[in-house]
Amino acid sequence: xxxxxxxxxxxxxxxxxxxQDLQPRERMEDELIMHLERDQFVTETSRPVPRAPLSRxxxxxxxxxxxxxxxxxxxVIYTFIAGLR
Amino acid sequence: xxxxEVSAPSPLLGRTGLTEEDTARSVDRGRVNHARTHNKRxxxxxxLVGPGILAMLGENDGPSxxxxxxxxAQYGLGFFVPFIPLLFWMAYVCQEMCMRVGxxxxxxxxxxxxxxxxxxxxxxxxxDLTLTNLVTLVAEFVSIRVGLAFFHLxxxxxxxxxxxxxxxxxxxxxxxxxERIVLGMALFNGLFLLAAILVKPHVGTVVSSLDFTPFPGGxxxxxxxxxxxxxxxxxxxxxxxxxxxxxxDKGMTPRDIKHGRYDTAAGAVLAAVFxxxxxxxxxxxxxxxxxxxxGFAGAGFPEALKRxxxxxxxxxxxxGLIEAGAxxxxxISASTAYAAGECVGVSHSFNTSPRxxxxxxxxxxxxxxxxAVVILIPGAPLLSIALNANVLATVLLPVSLVFMxxxxxxxxxxxxxxxxxxxxxxxxxxxxxxxxxxxxxxIDSFLQTIHxxxx
Numbered sequence: 001x002x003x004x005x006x007x008x009x010x011x012x013x014x015x016x017x018x019x020q021d022l023q024p025r026e027r028m029e030d031e032l033i034m035h036l037e038r039d040q041f042v043t044e045t046s047r048p049v050p051r052a053p054l055s056r057x058x059x060x061x062x063x064x065x066x067x068x069x070x071x072x073x074x075x076v077i078y079t080f081i082a083g084l085r
Numbered sequence: 086x087x088x089x090e091v092s093a094p095s096p097l098l099g100r101t102g103l104t105e106e107d108t109a110r111s112v113d114r115g116r117v118n119h120a121r122t123h124n125k126r127x128x129x130x131x132x133l134v135g136p137g138i139l140a141m142l143g144e145n146d147g148p149s150x151x152x153x154x155x156x157x158a159q160y161g162l163g164f165f166v167p168f169i170p171l172l173f174w175m176a177y178v179c180q181e182m183c184m185r186v187g188x189x190x191x192x193x194x195x196x197x198x199x200x201x202x203x204x205x206x207x208x209x210x211x212x213d214l215t216l217t218n219l220v221t222l223v224a225e226f227v228s229i230r231v232g233l234a235f236f237h238l239x240x241x242x243x244x245x246x247x248x249x250x251x252x253x254x255x256x257x258x259x260x261x262x263x264e265r266i267v268l269g270m271a272l273f274n275g276l277f278l279l280a281a282i283l284v285k286p287h288v289g290t291v292v293s294s295l296d297f298t299p300f301p302g303g304x305x306x307x308x309x310x311x312x313x314x315x316x317x318x319x320x321x322x323x324x325x326x327x328x329x330x331x332x333x334d335k336g337m338t339p340r341d342i343k344h345g346r347y348d349t350a351a352g353a354v355l356a357a358v359f360x361x362x363x364x365x366x367x368x369x370x371x372x373x374x375x376x377x378x379x380g381f382a383g384a385g386f387p388e389a390l391k392r393x394x395x396x397x398x399x400x401x402x403x404x405g406l407i408e409a410g411a412x413x414x415x416x417i418s419a420s421t422a423y424a425a426g427e428c429v430g431v432s433h434s435f436n437t438s439p440r441x442x443x444x445x446x447x448x449x450x451x452x453x454x455x456x457a458v459v460i461l462i463p464g465a466p467l468l469s470i471a472l473n474a475n476v477l478a479t480v481l482l483p484v485s486l487v488f489m490x491x492x493x494x495x496x497x498x499x500x501x502x503x504x505x506x507x508x509x510x511x512x513x514x515x516x517x518x519x520x521x522x523x524x525x526x527x528i529d530s531f532l533q534t535i536h537x538x539x540x
């Protein structure tokens with residue numbers, strides 16, 4: 001994901017356009033683009049990353065941990081409420 | 086490389102699809118690139134610090150500082166002086182992973198869990214976060230109220246102060262502005278160190294406590310409560326959400342990871358030193374008013390310190406509580422806003438204007454507002470909420486940490502920046518330790534409450 005930012009700025013320019021031909025606003029835009037990596041742009045980060053395959057064991061482990069944590073949380077909340085009485 | 090100043094980003098939205106978020110971030114990145122190209126090392130460090138220090142000092146919040154001071158008041162310095170740095174080292178391990186994942190993927194924790202492992206896990210995480218954040222935010226307003234009570238100011242002022250700060254910091258429409266304001270405020274966490282100096286501790290006692298002795302006395306459940314609440318004062322779910330999202334929002338890249346580590350380590354060291362400051366200040370009450378945890382969680386803490394160590398110590402401690410609560414309100418609200426925006430799938434950046442990131446700004450304000458309303462309810466069990474906030478965070482933390490380690494190990498996302506074996510070994514040990522302490526306290530307290538075991 002680490003890319004050369006200068007190369008990204010150049011990639012957005014049309015080939016054959018000379019530096020002095022660019023309007024000030026376009027030059028500023030190109031400079032701004034140069035400072036960001038390609039995968040930092042909102043258009044890139046808005047695209048979801050692909051789903052990771054989770055093995056059956058991993059899914060079971062995660063659900064077991066989730067159920068355990070919910071149970072212990074309920075115990076803590078019950079103890080908290082009982083302590084108020 | 087030049088550092089362009091952009092006053093009106095809207096004309097840039099057309100040609101290459103740059104958004105106002107991109108424009109604002111690229112201006113910040115321009116400064117970083119300029120400092121790096123011209124080998125301005127201190128300037129580069131100044132530009133890249135932020136998320137790590139904010140996560141660590143944000144966690145030195147009101148309930149945490151009261152917990153440290155209560156530990157000192159009830160048990161003295163032994164055990165806790167080395168235990169607090171150990172916990173912050175654990176926090177560093179977790180937070181470094183968050184910073185690294187945020188810098189490499191440019192995405193927040195909530196959205197990565199949701200997209201990578203499914204909506205169920207993403208929403209579970211967001212639910213845990215909202216619950217613990219709401220409870221913790223109530224505790225932060227309590228902390229401000231306790232501090233203000235020392236100056237004879239009431240709950241209304243505490244609520245107004247907290248909400249005005251949230252609105253003020255959100256008003257700029259820039260991540261950089263928000264970060265620098267909160268960073269400036271967070272440095273006043275050092276007031277706890279000043280309070281420790283003002284109580285004139287015996288240096289020999291502080292040094293001799295570095296060998297983890299004397300071990301705190303009391304029953305098994307009290308010890309578990311101390312462990313769970315002290316862990317909850319150091320590592321919490323909101324820190325994970327916050328630092329990863331803030332690192333992405335700041336625009337950090339893999340080239341900045343070294344400085345991200347400096348930032349996180351500096352935050353951990355400062356937080357540990359200031360936490361020990363609160364502990365030492367609290368320990369001044371050990372031989373005088375020696376009351377239990379419940380007694381010292383109230384508004385009497387700065388007052389008790391004033392009687393024992395003088396007016397200046399009480400005043401500084403009260404101001405510290407106000408600062409700790411205020412900074413935590415800002416960082417915890419921000420973590421809720423990041424999580425809300427990421428899970429709903431809409432814009433979630435301080436670099437976007439409120440008009441274009443309504444969910445982000447609304448979540449930021451609403452969670453603070455909700456917590457503020459709770460502390461205005463007559464007869465609400467505020468002190469009990471404050472005491473239990475850290476424990477609840479500790480109990481819910483292991484799930485967030487497991488997904489953090491999974492993300493940091495995901496080679497498809499992280500490439501060469503994925504965790505090493507040694508980092509995994511430490512990370513898994515931290516998860517096991519936190520999980521065991523939280524679960525042991527929860528189960529033991531529950532069994533005592535339903536009278537299945539004696540206290």
